Amino acid sequence: MKDFLDDNFVLENSVAELLYHQHAKHQPIIDYHCHLDPKMIAEDYQFDNLGEIWLGGDHYKWRALRANGVDERYITGKDTTDWAKFEKWSETVPYTMRNPLYHWTHLELKTAFGVTKLLKPETAREIYDECTEKLRTKEFSARGLMKHYKVEVVCTTDDPADSLEHHLALKKEGFEIKVLPTWRPDRAMAVENPTQFRAYMEKLSQASGVSISNFTDLLTALRKRHDFFAEVGCKLSDHGIAHFFAEDYTDVEIDRIFNKVYGGNELTIEECLKFKSGLLYEGAIMDWEKGWTQQFHFGVVRNNSSRLFNKLGADVGGDSIADFSQALNMAKFLDRLDSKDKLAKTILYNLNPRDNDLVATMVGNFQDGTVAGKIQFGSGWWFLDQKDGMEAQINSLSNQGLLSRFVGMLTDSRSFLSYPRHEYFRRILCNLIGRDVEKGFLPASEIEFLGKMVENISYYNAKNFFKF
CATH class of the missing domain: 1.10.2020.10 (uronate isomerase, domain 2, chain A)
Structure with a gap:
């Protein structure tokens, strides 16, 4: 019987132990998606x-x-x-x-x-x-904890209208850990509530210096902020969507829809989908132009408890896995970009585990030979960032693609104590590979390559993929 949480926690054989302790354990952390508050880092909370x-x-x-x-x-x-x-x-x-x-x-x-x-x-x-x-x-301040866990890069999650003042302060100071913004334009797509949408347009207008009164103005404002984010060091966008938006639309339709919602009128479901499709596509073009990586988190149904939402608001534990159909719109959206050679590096994170093989096969459709692992099947996310979820994601990726090119784990967390999730992931990864070697599914003679593979997935793949 093994002791709980000993040095070989999760590791079931000697090969797994070797891979973890010699190749994974000491790698720095690149946390390329999280929700840490940059103010707390800047002020060393x-x-x-x-x-x-x-x-x-x-x-x-x-x-x-x-x-x-x-x-x-x-x-x-x-x-x-x-x-x-x-x-x-x-x-x-x-x-x-x-x-x-x-x-x-x-x-x-x-x-x-x-x-x-x-x-x-x-x-x-x-x-x-x-x-x-x-x-x-x-030693246990916000920065102290980051240094303790050997964090090298952190990418926060930021709205286009954010000032990024704390990122700028950290950059000016020369803080040794890179703290970079991530472009999260979800609020620009939130057209379900005309009053809130108009208020956000006014906020974005103020931040960008662009007077917004039509869809073209909106794109101009977003592009100015996109340029600003790039100047501050941003290399990734992120989108929290229930499912992909890929409706057919015309420019005339999008203009009319913008004018309708901007004027305070509620949109039909079809109009909402068309607007979101147009804006998601235009944003993807901006990402491609700058060489950014675009991330899509999809498959969640939010704020299910009206009791909790009315009392406490969003992000309080009232969300769950959704069962939207994903494949057709995902393929259509990616193909629109790929067919014009404007598909940026992309990471897809599904929340419903039934979609693992769907996503693992989808990413293979749009690899183009320009970048190893250009289209990525993202790590187990939210309800799936646990042992079974990580193993299922790793296995689907292994079966359908190249695990060796995987950019690895992230915290997706608001807590400065969440970095052990990287350790948890690395132990699980090493155990799966060690198990395959023990069973003769992988050659023991290639332990040197497997060790390098573990190092790459733990650290180097992300460093090279994002050009940090």
């Missing part, structure tokens, strides 16, 4: 306690707490202490066994703070006090 850094904004934990019968007051409430919330979390952790939260919780305690005790009510106060004391030192 000092966390007050373990409850603040661990429970604030973490909807993974919030879902588990609710499932365990914890009152919302101890989850997102404003009238209780961080300790009281942490105490409820410590009561919940034992009930998360077989949920990835159990692994992540103890990986973070061990790798950040050196705490190897299991978190439960009996150990809660001791762990809280020990970690809080460390968090109040410089």
Whole structure:
């Protein structure tokens, strides 16, 4: 019987152990998609306690707490202490066994703070006090934690109207870790609510210096901001979409639709789809022109609980996997760009695991020989960034494409304690390869190549693919 979370956690044989400890473990981290607050990095934020850094904004934990019968007051409430919330979390952790939260919780305690005790009510106060004391030192500030985990590059998620003032400050300072913006234009496509759309157009107009009164103006404003993002170091865009938009449309139709929604009138479903299709395509052209990588996160149905949404808003743990049909529109969108030789490097992240082989085969359709792995099947995302989800994604990619060209893991997190997800992924990757060698599915004589393959997937592929 193995000890929980020992040095060979997840690693089932000697080959897996060799691959992880000699080739994966010490690689730096390139976190090319996350939701960290750049202000906290620029100001080198000092966390007050373990409850603040661990429970604030973490909807993974919030879902588990609710499932365990914890009152919302101890989850997102404003009238209780961080300790009281942490105490409820410590009561919940034992009930998360077989949920990835159990692994992540103890990986973070061990790798950040050196705490190897299991978190439960009996150990809660001791762990809280020990970690809080460390968090109040410089070594455990926002930057200190990034350095601790050997982070080399972080790409945040930023709206086109954002000032990027904190990225600029970090760049001017010469902070050794690259903190780069990522272009996330979702709000420019959100035409379902005319009032909110008009307000966003005014915000974008102010940021770009372009007076927006038609669709051409909108593209001009977005292009100016796109240029600005590039000047600050942006190399990626990202789009959070339920499914791909690839409706047929004409320029005249898009102009009319813009005028309608800008004037405060609600659009039909068909009009919404046409507008989103046009803007998604034009944005992809901008990305291609600059040599950026475009990312698409799709397959989620958001804000399912009106009770939670009305009380707390979005991103509070009310989202789930969606079952939209993806293949036809995805193929049509990618082909529109590829047929004109204007398809940028692309990463596709699906949330529904039924779509794994769909995506793995789709990326193969649009490889063009110009860049190794130009079209990528992205790592297990959100509900799939756990052991089974990662293994399924790796296996589908291996079966249908080239795992060796994979750009690897990311955190997709708002927490400075989430970097062990890279370790978790690397251990899972090494174990799968080690298992194949042990079974004779891969040649033991090629261990040197396999070791280099692990290094590439852990670090070098991303570094070279994104040109960081």
